[in-house]
Amino acid sequence: MSTIQAHIDQRSLRDTLSNLGRISKVVEKKVKDEIVYTTLEIERDAVFKCPYITGRLAGSSEHQFKRNRLGGIVKFTANYASIVENGVPGKRRPKPYLGPAYFENIGPLKERIQTILKNPK
Numbered sequence: 700m701s702t703i704q705a706h707i708d709q710r711s712l713r714d715t716l717s718n719l720g721r722i723s724k725v726v727e728k729k730v731k732d733e734i735v736y737t738t739l740e741i742e743r744d745a746v747f748k749c750p751y752i753t754g755r756l757a758g759s760s761e762h763q764f765k766r767n768r769l770g771g772i773v774k775f776t777a778n779y780a781s782i783v784e785n786g787v788p789g790k791r792r793p794k795p796y797l798g799p800a801y802f803e804n805i806g807p808l809k810e811r812i813q814t815i816l817k818n819p820k
Contacts, residue, residue: 704774705741705801707734707808726819730812731768737808738762738771744800745773749783756783773797 742762749757759777764770775784775797786793 704772705745705797707738707741707771707805723819726815729815733808733811733815734771735764735768737804738764738773741771741797741800741804742773744803745775745797748796748800749775750794750796756780773801 739762742760746757746760751757756775756777756779759775759780761774761776763772763774774780780797782791783794784797785795
């Protein structure tokens with residue numbers, strides 16, 4: 700099977716979350732809510748960007764959250780998901796859907812988290 704995944708985790712948000720250990724539980728909940736929201740946004744945007752022929756690729760989308768909700772995963776489980784995303788050199792051109800959805804949403808997530816951390820109300 701050729702699944703493809705996008706991860707939001709503490710490594711990808713390392714600089715943004717560097718002070719997370721020193722914040723209140725209310726602020727921590729807001730940060731976790733933003734990560735959950737962004738994970739769902741990435742999945743939604745990727746489904747909309749999927750090339751549509753039968754709908755099986757879009758229908759194979761799944762999301763998961765880390766136990767502590769400080770991370771999320773969006774994946775497509777169709778056996779041809781990574782072939783569509785990345786293409787095959789000399790045979791099939793790429794039609795990216797997950798990568799663009801991830802990069803369109805990760806920047807705004809970092810900005811929202813930084814705002815929460817600067818204004819912990």
